[in-house]
Amino acid sequence: MNALPQSEIRISLDQATIQPLPNSRKIYVEGSRSDLRVPMREISQSATPTQFGGEDNPPIYVYDASGPYTDPACAINLENGLAPLRAGWIEERRDCQPVEELGSAYSRERASDPALDALRFNLKRTPLRAKPGGNVTQMHYARCGIVTPEMEFVAIRENLHRDHYLQQLRETGNQRMLDLLSRQHPGQSFGARLSERITPEFVRDEVAAGRAIIPVNINHPESEPMIIGRNFLVKINGNIGNSALSSSIHDEVDKMTWGIRWGADTIMDLSTGKNIHETREWILRNSPVPVGTVPIYQALEKVNGKAEDLSWDILRDTLIEQAEQGVDYFTLHAGVLLRYVPLTAKRMTGIVSRGGSIMAKWCLAHHQENFLYTHFDELCQILKQYDVAISLGDGLRPGSVFDANDEAQLAELKTLGELTQIAWRHDVQVMIEGPGHVPMQLIRENMDKELDWCHEAPFYTLGPLTTDIAPGYDHITSAIGAAQIGWYGTAMLCYVTPKEHLGLPDRNDVKEGIITYKLAAHAADLAKGHPGAQIRDNALSKARFEFRWEDQFNLGLDPDRARAFHDQTLPKDSAKVAHFCSMCGPQFCSMKITQDVRAYAESQGIDSQQALKQGMKDKAIEFISSGGKLYDKV
């Protein structure tokens, strides 16, 4: 754990990371107060080509996790970190105060080590903690009936400016356009309660009931509040983090900013390598999304990798260290009980969770109960002073299809349900982690049992991977499972990258994983029938049908790739306004033919339905003689 020479922490931002996305503009929807400004991305569109009606197409609004990076009005300087947008809200509650000294011995040691000066983020403010006996969790406020600015923020955010969008559409007076763009298939929600319009009070009630969490540590005021719960949009998490083998602070900050650009709703820093403390500080100070960690990883580093030397005291110090830095949620493998460990002996792949295996080893070595479990009450006492949410880790999740839904996994899940109730007694926010590797026919059981045994606490699943036979493609084997479990009710999906099982994800893998999970989460929203979810699909399909190529690219999750793929077949700019599809060429473009059919019917002063009902044999003849060759050679 030696300090790196200063040259190694040159932290800079790739220009690609801070460009606004094409035809996109950051907007802020203001809430009940002027310092409550909720970011969204507005994607503007071109007008429909004249021959298809020439109508204007209203901009659409999409969820935007990218923070100030994509706002040209914000000056980004990683050395300074992001503006603490929530600082005022936290302060005005008057229930916390700056710590007199750092609560963690380890933090104090790092802070006073001059060898680390070169790589330390220069944080000028003092960490906060609840006043003695206080509780600063969003769940606590919710249960006191308080609607916090954070709750109002997420309410506005979840509504995605839909009222405004529909109003715009209505103002066009174009009923067909309104119908096309706002219609949506009924969903199948498996018991989720989806509201046409999310109110701050609804958010409060969901948080109070434990069905949703808003992970917002008071020491991470830079974060833009977001919510995780099955009655809201399905979220995704991207994992980053160095390992003993590779990576640097710069690379991790780069992966974080790159990940949120493409839609990561939260980031987990799973670093296990050098300078974990300092790496995390850089990430937190520059992250507009909640950051999660697995504190046991760092604790293990502190005992030089000897799991049996871990103790509650070391972990406790680590929890305080990280809570004071601003980590928004901790994965804690508190459900790996001594008596469950032997259940994994019959498995194909044993224990595959890193945290789970560490705790299992500790339990076996000491023949004692997991200290996270035995100290869970004390742990909650600490976390409520910072509002760190708990993500109850599934340390015994299956690492292969073979091990799916086995006794060990389900035994732990039941324990997580018990722990949830303990956390809730402290008003500590909780979510439950889920598998892993699960074939499709066993996925539903995971969701149903989680809802039942864990009292509807939000489920946060890794995939699940639906087969083991495709290393190199596990972002896809898992997206199949993720879309389904998201549909059934999982609140947040933890991404899997193509490198899963094989190597550490790089920048490109992070993007591939994020986009894959964004589309899976969106497929889940559509299937649940999340109000307004289909607006973006509708807009993109309309653009596609009208050969508005640029709009089609820009409305998609990855405009850059869409454009690049189109360029490979039809590189010319003129092709971007071509009225045929690059796949089939001008002769075989079915969309073109459909347009022609529709235009013909309309040119007869009747819609095509009426045309045929009246029996239009004469008109058919006219069609042949006048229309002749219907598609223009380009």
Next chain:
Amino acid sequence: MNALPQSEIRISLDQATIQPLPNSRKIYVEGSRSDLRVPMREISQSATPTQFGGEDNPPIYVYDASGPYTDPACAINLENGLAPLRAGWIEERRDCQPVEELGSAYSRERASDPALDALRFNLKRTPLRAKPGGNVTQMHYARCGIVTPEMEFVAIRENLHRDHYLQQLRETGNQRMLDLLSRQHPGQSFGARLSERITPEFVRDEVAAGRAIIPVNINHPESEPMIIGRNFLVKINGNIGNSALSSSIHDEVDKMTWGIRWGADTIMDLSTGKNIHETREWILRNSPVPVGTVPIYQALEKVNGKAEDLSWDILRDTLIEQAEQGVDYFTLHAGVLLRYVPLTAKRMTGIVSRGGSIMAKWCLAHHQENFLYTHFDELCQILKQYDVAISLGDGLRPGSVFDANDEAQLAELKTLGELTQIAWRHDVQVMIEGPGHVPMQLIRENMDKELDWCHEAPFYTLGPLTTDIAPGYDHITSAIGAAQIGWYGTAMLCYVTPKEHLGLPDRNDVKEGIITYKLAAHAADLAKGHPGAQIRDNALSKARFEFRWEDQFNLGLDPDRARAFHDQTLPKDSAKVAHFCSMCGPQFCSMKITQDVRAYAESQGIDSQQALKQGMKDKAIEFISSGGKLYDKV
């Protein structure tokens, strides 16, 4: 349609296409006769490392669509085409004969055009046709109670040498290994009848009932029989084909051979560009998998792209042309009825099927019923003389989530059910094409209605894509839908490549699409509970757990990518035997810890379950003092 200069048809094979896959060997399982040799791929494995038991790991057997290309014993010469392995079986049935002259005027014209000499495949044999009044379809034989060699071939193929594999395992006398490798979760089959062991008689009965098809044109004797039906393994199709904009004969043959290497069970040649006839001949003569086409594409070329100039006569000539070349199945959009066309006027994206839009345009122009529908009986009369199966095209499939499961789509599906019964009266084999773009909650309805309305004829779906918002990633949006509909009962999944909606797939896209669909089909097999499906997952997971990196790569669908990804993090050869995972490094390898836990328990002469039950506090102390640091630094 001018001939290309000779230099343009240099057809050659990339060396990468004919290398056996790593640690793989082509084997042939012999049937009841010496000329019935069913190819499979045997993947051998290394022994378990000594510290984990040192046991031998038996080779596993996987379905192999790659044909003679991956058999070093076969000399491949594209100019000669593949050996006609079925020629003897066809001949000995004595129910067909060489045609006196080519049945298609167009074929005769092409054959006699000296300008085409340079690009013509030099086929030395004469096409066959049923003797007058005869019927040479597999369905006809099945209904006559005959088990053909083709049926026996697919029965052996579907069993994947499982008896042999299990016998091998039993011979080791290692009960734990047998349990680990052969255990499988019960499936949810939605009414599919999956047999522990497929017999030739079962194949016959399924074909006779119309629940499965074996697409084997008597003029494509090079093909290795395969079966499409929901009571068999889920299959996948890969589309290739040139367009007016690009591609060459060489490129298409290259894509076909590359596609089958990675697992395409059938190939559709969707060419719409130059020299369709000659391109197809090269593909057929070199394809060991069934080849499908959409004959209306070529018919449209013959009338210079004017859909209204199409006629039954032109199409009829095209059907005969292609049937005599050996096309195994035709997509025919015979369900696009005049009265359904107006139903598409209310759609977001109209008609997106190329064939569907051509037929719709013809219907509207003439105000007459679709000539494929009105001549369907005559059409079946032709096809049964060659055993060309019909794939009833869904010309009105939805092209957007918005249009999913609408009136137009479902009206056509019902008509496809009527046409199925007409085809079956001629013993012509039929499958039904399905969508398209469908959000998850509407997928099941497609499957259920298809089974009901189309009398359990095999369903063959494109995706479906579960959202429209990810151009560039539609192989994934659709794999999510494909895995689900495959689970529900779809017999064959038509792949979608990353280029969908954006451009023509190249060689890399073909591979990406094929692997994505192979994993989706396999996920479906697992979920249905297809007997033995989990063997490959189990073997790969065991290799993964035992740090047999090379075996993990080789047992996967794409060993090359898995190895390359691993190399990116840990490039050294020594890392391929490293006992830790490249993702986490040696300290954090949970698998390593699990191994240690298990090894410790075993070293105490008890399994870990008993160890804990007995209360092993003393042993725990021993564990700490003796084991000390459990993971070795590498």
